[in-house]
Amino acid sequence: MSEQMKKGPAAGVSRQWIAGLVLVLIGAYLLAVQLFHLNLGAFFLPGLALIFIAWGLSARLVGLLIPGGVLAGIGTGIFLVEQVFPAGAENFKGGMFLLSLAGGFALITVLSYLLKSYHPASIVFTWALIPASILGLIGGLLALGGSALKVLEVIGQGWPVVLIAIGLYLILRRNSMR
Numbered sequence: 001m002s003e004q005m006k007k008g009p010a011a012g013v014s015r016q017w018i019a020g021l022v023l024v025l026i027g028a029y030l031l032a033v034q035l036f037h038l039n040l041g042a043f044f045l046p047g048l049a050l051i052f053i054a055w056g057l058s059a060r061l062v063g064l065l066i067p068g069g070v071l072a073g074i075g076t077g078i079f080l081v082e083q084v085f086p087a088g089a090e091n092f093k094g095g096m097f098l099l100s101l102a103g104g105f106a107l108i109t110v111l112s113y114l115l116k117s118y119h120p121a122s123i124v125f126t127w128a129l130i131p132a133s134i135l136g137l138i139g140g141l142l143a144l145g146g147s148a149l150k151v152l153e154v155i156g157q158g159w160p161v162v163l164i165a166i167g168l169y170l171i172l173r174r175n176s177m178r
Contacts, residue, residue: 044075045072049068049069049071053065062115066108072103073100073103074101076100080093091143097139098139098142099135100139101135102133106132108125108128109126109128112124
């Protein structure tokens with residue numbers, strides 16, 4: 001019997017066990033909210049993020065880190081806006097939310113890199129640093145407010161020019177390669 005066939009059923013049982021555990025945890029959370037009339041809404045998305053991240057790391061399924069990171073960013077942003085800075089200015093709260101979401105995207109790259117160090121066949125999601133950088137820049141400028149909002153306005157008007165420049169570069173580079 002080959003090594004792959006030996007690993008197959010064990011991997012399936014492990015994934016089935018993890019999927020069952022995830023469903024039990026979500027069901028227990030929802031049941032506790034109903035029975036005890038708890039207001040645990042602030043913990044739902046971060047808890048779901050932890051489930052995806054733990055599942056992805058334990059099963060070495062790098063794709064599960066994506067929803068885990070995004071949910072972690074959204075959940076943290078909602079928590080900051082509603083619990084930590086409820087009386088903050090709208091620009092500041094929007095900036096904090098975007099910074100949190102940027103952190104969630106950056107977390108995808110960090111966790112996928114950690115998984116690669118344990119499992120060399122894993123992919124490192126460096127692409128997630130692109131939305132993290134864009135969201136971080138916009139969020140930081142929003143949170144700063146004042147003259148930073150003017151910079152954001154200029155960026156908002158000028159970004160199509162950047163797309164045109166990148167497109168022309170790609171076209172000209174391709175023609176020069178021929």
